Amino acid sequence: QLQLQESGPGLVKPSETLSLTCTVSGDSISSSPYYWGWIRQPPGEGLEWIGTIYYRVRTYYNASLKSRVSISVDTSKNQFSLKLTSVTAADTAVYYCATMGTNGVSYGFDIWGQGTMVTVSS
Amino acid sequence: QSALTQPPSVSGSPGQSVTISCTGTSDVGSYNRVSWYQQPPGTAPKLMIYEVGNRPSGVPDRFSGSKSGNTASLTISGLQAEDEADYYCSLYTSSSTVVFGGGTRLTVL
Numbered sequence: 001q002l003q004l005q006e007s008g009p010g011l012v013k014p015s016e017t018l019s020l021t022c023t024v025s026g027d028s029i030s031s032s033p034y035y036w037g038w039i040r041q042p043p044g045e046g047l048e049w050i051g052t053i054y055y056r057v058r059t060y061y062n063a064s065l066k067s068r069v070s071i072s073v074d075t076s077k078n079q080f081s082l083k084l085t086s087v088t089a090a091d092t093a094v095y096y097c098a099t100m101g102t103n104g105v106s107y108g109f110d111i112w113g114q115g116t117m118v119t120v121s122s
Numbered sequence: 123q124s125a126l127t128q129p130p131s132v133s134g135s136p137g138q139s140v141t142i143s144c145t146g147t148s149d150v151g152s153y154n155r156v157s158w159y160q161q162p163p164g165t166a167p168k169l170m171i172y173e174v175g176n177r178p179s180g181v182p183d184r185f186s187g188s189k190s191g192n193t194a195s196l197t198i199s200g201l202q203a204e205d206e207a208d209y210y211c212s213l214y215t216s217s218s219t220v221v222f223g224g225g226t227r228l229t230v231l
Contacts, residue, residue, distance in 0.1 A: 037220070039167075047159075047167065047210050049220040060218045096166055100214075103179065107214035108157030108172035115166050 002026040004097050004113035012091075012120050018084040022097030022113060023077070030056070030075035035100040037109060038071060038082045040093040048093075052100070053080060087120045094118075126150070126211055126223035133229040139199040142226045144211030146192055155214035156194040158187055161225075162207040170209075171196060198228070206230045 008020035022036070029036070037052040051061040056073040065084070073080045084091060094117050098109035126146045134140040142158075150156060154174045159167035169178055171187035174194060184200045198205055211223040 039222075046208075046225040047161075047212075047222040049212075049222060052218075052220065054218075062219065105169065105172050105176075105178055107155040108169050108178075108212070109159075109167075110169045110172070110178055112166040112168070 002032075002099065002102055002111055004099065004111060006095060006097050006113045006116040008095075008116060008118070010117060010119060012087055012118060013122050014088055014120055015086055018082070018087050018091060018118055018120070020082045020095055020097075020116065020118070021079050022081070023079050024099075025078070027102075028075075029073060029078050029080065032102075034102055036071070036073065036080045037098050037100060039096045039098055039109070040091075041096070041115075042090075042093040050082065050084075050095075089120050092118065092120045126213055126221055128209075128211060128223040128226045130224070131227045131229065133231055134198075134201045135231045136201055136203060138201050139197060140201060140228065141198075142196045142209050142211075142228070144194040144196070144223050146194075146213055146221075148192060149213055149215050150189070150194055151192040153214075153216065154189070156187070156189065157212045157214075158185075158194075158196045159210045159212065160205075160207045161210065167210065201230055203230050 003025045005023045038050040053071045068085045070083045094115040096115045098112040158171040161167040174189045175187040
């Protein structure tokens with residue numbers, strides 16, 4: 001059973017770069033034909049899709065974040081990562097990693113990490 | 123990216139049925155790429171419906187999805203107290219991006 005776990009700093013200073021990692025267990029990220037994605041949720045608000053990576057190199061990003069975001073895969077560590085530059089308080093949120101395409105499920109994120117809270121503050 | 127509009131809240135009594143709508147633009151009507159998620163407070167979202175009307179393994183058949191034109195719907199029949207949660211629709215667009223609806227809070231009276 002595939003499982004995901006987010007990790008990274010819980011506090012980031014304004015204007016710095018937010019970096020999070022999602023560790024995949026139960027399957028190999030290099031051989032899995034799945035979409036790996038990041039979604040965030042500001043306190044008390046709804047879900048916002050950040051971006052998705054497919055087959056390690058094909059990336060898709062939310063247009064509103066595209067200039068600041070990058071998602072990559074590290075097959076040696078079985079992880080995928082999120083980097084968000086020039087953060088502000090508006091980037092404070094719970095960040096989830098998730099995957100799409102497992103168990104025959106298409107076009108929906110069927111496996112999610114537990115989420116990690118990131119606060120942007122000096 | 124297309125926007126998805128959901129009602130902020132719905133409610134129902136145990137045993138009743140409730141329907142949550144999700145209205146978007148032509149991408150909703152043109153493709154069967156709508157999903158629905160359940161999120162109880164303080165937990166990660168859980169996929170309940172994919173491709174408009176398909177249930178992942180383990181999701182009760184009380185949950186069903188449908189679509190008419192540019193509006194997708196999630197219906198929960200035989201409402202139970204444990205169904206109280208926020209529900210989000212999402213769309214996988216023709217540009218391979220994903221957009222979420224604003225969410226609907228379901229209250230079981």
